[in-house]
Amino acid sequence: GNSVTQMEGPVTLSEEAFLTINCTYTATGYPSLFWYVQYPGEGLQLLLKATKADDKGSNKGFEATYRKETTSFHLEKGSVQVSDSAVYFCALVDSGGGADGLTFGKGTHLIIQP
Amino acid sequence: EPEVTQTPSHQVTQMGQEVILRCVPISNHLYFYWYRQILGQKVEFLVSFYNNEISEKSEIFDDQFSVERPDGSNFTLKIRSTKLEDSAMYFCASRAGTGYQETQYFGPGTRLLVL
Numbered sequence: 001g002n003s004v005t006q007m008e009g010p011v012t013l014s015e016e017a018f019l020t021i022n023c024t025y026t027a028t029g030y031p032s033l034f035w036y037v038q039y040p041g042e043g044l045q046l047l048l049k050a051t052k053a054d055d056k057g058s059n060k061g062f063e064a065t066y067r068k069e070t071t072s073f074h075l076e077k078g079s080v081q082v083s084d085s086a087v088y089f090c091a092l093v094d095s096g097g098g099a100d101g102l103t104f105g106k107g108t109h110l111i112i113q114p
Numbered sequence: 115e116p117e118v119t120q121t122p123s124h125q126v127t128q129m130g131q132e133v134i135l136r137c138v139p140i141s142n143h144l145y146f147y148w149y150r151q152i153l154g155q156k157v158e159f160l161v162s163f164y165n166n167e168i169s170e171k172s173e174i175f176d177d178q179f180s181v182e183r184p185d186g187s188n189f190t191l192k193i194r195s196t197k198l199e200d201s202a203m204y205f206c207a208s209r210a211g212t213g214y215q216e217t218q219y220f221g222p223g224t225r226l227l228v229l
Contacts, residue, residue, distance in 0.1 A: 032215035034217075036220070042222060043118075043205060043220045043221055043222035043223050044157070044205060044207075044220040045220070046217050046218075046219070049215075049217060051215040089156075089157060091157075093215065093218075095215075100145065100162050100169065100170060100209075101147065101149075101159030101160075101161075101162055101170060101172065102147075102149070102157075102159060102218060103159070104156045104157040104158070105156060106155070106156045107156065107157075
């Protein structure tokens with residue numbers, strides 16, 4: 001079956017630090033990959049996505065590249081802000097068998113200190 | 115910007131009671147979903163719904179769960195006889211088109227507490 005593994009937090013960084021949140025996946029078909037973000041008290045918001053190998057998704061200074069050879073989709077940001085504090089979820093949806101429910105990782109709680 | 119809405123935001127119920135969670139997906143979206151997130155755990159897929167029928171369901175979605183689109187706007191999740199372990203945040207999501215790679219847009223969630 002499909003699965004997503006991401007580093008567990010909390011991850012605590014200082015403002016303007018470089019961020020990497022690792023995400024690796026297993027899938028039976030040709031997955032599309034997503035990063036969702038959940039701010040305190042809110043629902044899940046799409047941060048970025050990539051639908052095929054070597055695609056790079058980007059938004060709000062965050063980037064992630066779909067690496068088929070390493071089955072990874074690591075999230076990066078060059079300079080984090082306090083407002084980036086949230087829980088980040090890596091997820092995939094697979095092409096096989098009509099399955100269209102997202103498979104999520106456990107989430108990474110990011111804390112940015114001023 | 116269109117968004118998915120859910121009501122209520124919080125619900126407390128007694129074990130064995132029926133609950134109905136409501137969602138209004140984004141207008142003109144075709145695919146609808148329910149997910150749940152038990153406190154401290156990952157978000158889990160429950161069911162997808164398309165063309166007025168269930169498209170896919172997970173092993174979590176057993177006979178105590180049902181979904182319905184009673185009119186042109188609402189999408190509901192019913193839990194017939196709640197258990198303590200049903201306590202979770204329930205998210206509704208919708209997707210516009212037929213491509214599996216298209217984005218699913220999530221609502222803010224309903225926090226269900228079963229006592």
